[in-house]
Amino acid sequence: MNGKIYDNIVIGAGMAGLLNAVFSASSGKSVKLITAGAGSLTIGSGLIDLLGYSTVGGILKDPFDGFSTLEAGHPYLKCGRAAIDKAVRAFLDICDKRGFPYLPANGCRFVPTAMGRLKPSFLVPPSMDMESLRGAETVYVAGVDGMKDFSPEIICGAFSSMEYFKCKRFEPLSVSLPELGAAGFGSMEAARFMDSEEGCSAFIDRLKGKINTGCGMIIPPILGSKPGLWVYERVKSELNAEICESAVIPPAVTGYRLRSMLMGFLGDLGVELAENARVISAEVKNGRCISVSTAGPGGVKSHRADNFTVASGGFYGGGLTSAAGRVWESVFGLPVKTPDGWASADFSERQNYSGFGVSVNDRLNACDILGKPVYENVYFAGRIIAGADSPYEHSGNGVALATSYLAASLL
Numbered sequence: 001m002n003g004k005i006y007d008n009i010v011i012g013a014g015m016a017g018l019l020n021a022v023f024s025a026s027s028g029k030s031v032k033l034i035t036a037g038a039g040s041l042t043i044g045s046g047l048i049d050l051l052g053y054s055t056v057g058g059i060l061k062d063p064f065d066g067f068s069t070l071e072a073g074h075p076y077l078k079c080g081r082a083a084i085d086k087a088v089r090a091f092l093d094i095c096d097k098r099g100f101p102y103l104p105a106n107g108c109r110f111v112p113t114a115m116g117r118l119k120p121s122f123l124v125p126p127s128m129d130m131e132s133l134r135g136a137e138t139v140y141v142a143g144v145d146g147m148k149d150f151s152p153e154i155i156c157g158a159f160s161s162m163e164y165f166k167c168k169r170f171e172p173l174s175v176s177l178p179e180l181g182a183a184g185f186g187s188m189e190a191a192r193f194m195d196s197e198e199g200c201s202a203f204i205d206r207l208k209g210k211i212n213t214g215c216g217m218i219i220p221p222i223l224g225s226k227p228g229l230w231v232y233e234r235v236k237s238e239l240n241a242e243i244c245e246s247a248v249i250p251p252a253v254t255g256y257r258l259r260s261m262l263m264g265f266l267g268d269l270g271v272e273l274a275e276n277a278r279v280i281s282a283e284v285k286n287g288r289c290i291s292v293s294t295a296g297p298g299g300v301k302s303h304r305a306d307n308f309t310v311a312s313g314g315f316y317g318g319g320l321t322s323a324a325g326r327v328w329e330s331v332f333g334l335p336v337k338t339p340d341g342w343a344s345a346d347f348s349e350r351q352n353y354s355g356f357g358v359s360v361n362d363r364l365n366a367c368d369i370l371g372k373p374v375y376e377n378v379y380f381a382g383r384i385i386a387g388a389d390s391p392y393e394h395s396g397n398g399v400a401l402a403t404s405y406l407a408a409s410l411l
């Protein structure tokens with residue numbers, strides 16, 4: 001056993017775990033982050049959706065307008081508006097300080113998707129903000145020859161018929177980057193090429209002459225794989241165009257950028273990392289957790305702390321385990337309530353299984369049916385908490401942000 005007793009051991013390196021580690025280490029706590037895998041942020045969009053759709057249907061102009069329709073037990077109602085506002089400010093502050101700014105909170109911000117839809121989000125990097133194209137009469141949708149899962153024609157077709165874009169003209173365009181090799185590459189390969197001087201110049205040179213000055217452009221997320229805006233700023237200024245990266249199916253590059261920024265910050269804050277380590281058991285005594293044990297390449301190890309934050313995700317992340325008719329939380333074996341009818345046959349409807357998770361009290365401790373904390377020094381953050389149907393509501397990273405901030409502030 002490593003003799004050190006940490007102020008906070010965080011389990012999981014998705015959005016919730018990374019942010020909880022950053023928030024708690026920034027306030028001077030000693031933190032260790034233990035994770036089995038990389039978390040969904042690595043392949044996700046990196047957009048922070050707070051509440052895109054009302055639980056009674058329809059896109060919300062301001063996510064907070066939908067809070068009155070949230071069902072009792074929703075993680076946002078546990079956090080409260082004041083903590084959510086503080087979490088948003090803290091996140092934006094980190095992004096600014098680390099040179100990867102996100103736009104200030106200003107109600108719903110739309111992001112174009114590769115499916116030709118507009119996705120409502122909340123905290124968005126400038127390179128993905130649809131609003132930047134407002135003044136452009138012509139918007140080129142520019143793909144890269146041979147890139148998979150991005151069709152300028154499909155996007156142009158869908159957007160041309162939308163009321164939202166009624167005064168705009170959409171034109172498909174394709175850029176040739178033979179340096180990327182045979183067809184079938186994704187946006188990550190193109191983004192890595194754009195990290196280089198050669199790649200960035202090639203992209204700019206091959207677009208010049210094909211577009212009008214002052215136009216708008218929607219492109220796949222290829223403006224560099226690293227956190228920062230320099231590729232975006234350079235392409236925008238040399239082409240004299242407004243640029244908007246779209247959300248694409250995973251792996252999406254834009255989430256990877258945010259993850260890289262947060263990982264870099266964790267290193268600078270002195271957070272200890274145990275990667276490829278799965279927490280397999282916990283030692284508990286008198287209603288408190290004393291230590292957790294991990295299995296990893298170095299064998300079984302024990303880790304001690306005064307507090308533990310479980311940010312282990314849902315079914316995909318590994319935080320929830322299921323067997324026929326039964327679901328439980330994977331580290332402490334906590335029971336998970338499963339209402340009848342786990343899934344709806346209609347994919348577009350709310351899905352009960354999306355809301356499965358650990359029931360928590362206002363301090364984000366798992367609680368029994370009387371609301372009494374099971375372990376008072378164990379906090380839960382992110383998708384592992386019950387009560388949000390994040391794919392339906394568009395609230396995934398918003399719940400991760402709000403709960404990871406609150407959990408860190410309670411230490």
Ligand SMILES: Cc1cc2nc3c(=O)[nH]c(=O)nc-3n(C[C@H](O)[C@H](O)[C@H](O)COP(=O)(O)OP(=O)(O)OC[C@H]3O[C@@H](n4cnc5c(N)ncnc54)[C@H](O)[C@@H]3O)c2cc1C
Nearest residue numbers: 012013014015016036037040049279313317382383396397
């Ligand atoms: C493809 C995709 C796109 C998305 N796009 C958006 C979007 O545009 N906007 C938005 O708001 N949300 C989006 N989301 C949802 C959002 O990413 C998640 O809701 C949110 O990231 C949940 O984060 P989390 O940290 O709680 O869980 P996860 O990201 O699932 O992370 C869980 C972590 O815990 C680790 N772990 C699990 N069990 C153990 C264990 N026993 N020991 C050690 N480690 C363990 C896992 O390895 C992982 O690192 C997207 C999700 C996906 C998959």
